[in-house]
Amino acid sequence: MLKLWGRLTSNRTQKVLWTLAEIGIDFDFILASGVMGPGGHVARGNTPFGVVDTPEYRALNPNGRIPTIDDDGYVLWESNAICRYLVMQYAPQALYGNDVRTFASATRWQDFENNELLPPQHELVMELVRLPPEQRSADNLARARAAFNKRLEIVEAQLARTPYMVGERFTFGDIPIGIRVHRWVLLEAERPRFPNIERWYAGLVERPAFQRFTADPANHVEG
Ligand SMILES: N[C@@H](CCC(=O)N[C@@H](CS)C(=O)NCC(=O)O)C(=O)O
Incomplete structure (x- = not known):
């Protein structure tokens, strides 16, 4: 059976969990992390899940990061590469219409999420949730918020043109952007209005695959 190492609160692990839920295959989920464990971040005195520093895990993933998969002896790390592998191997029709251009466009949104949306949102999570209050900075928070909202204008413009990030149907390109928006x-609590993002997000939250691992706020905003 496919094995996945990661943690529910990791946004990169979340991409893989949502993809697996869309595909609908069974897998073993092995909790692994150097910085988080039951109860939250080590900064709050919690013990991490571990695993990532063991020689066995480093042999699978030399970065010592999560997620990693092992699919019947085929080992892969880098969350977006894992998602591409999974959709090509198990659900090309369902998750990109088995079409090369749809596939490439979906990978474009994976890259956009990783390069443009993730860095300012990481700052937002640190400033709003994870850093101890005395280490937080109002300037950093304002900068991160402005940068993130600016990138969302690009998502809004795409969703004004097409119902989903890539055309008429849900694809794996909706997953990473959907996690950021969630x-x-x-x-x-207070957000600028993006009517097309709101319409698209309202559809995403209805998906059983989204509800399975991704919906729960505890996996996103608790530190
Ligand atoms: N580019 C890598 C980044 C992996 C990464 O930084 N993962 C984070 C979690 S989102 C991690 O390993 N954090 C440290 C830990 O939990 O031990 C990917 O997309 O898979």
């Missing part, structure tokens, strides 16, 4: 909704 976190943003949970983190920020």
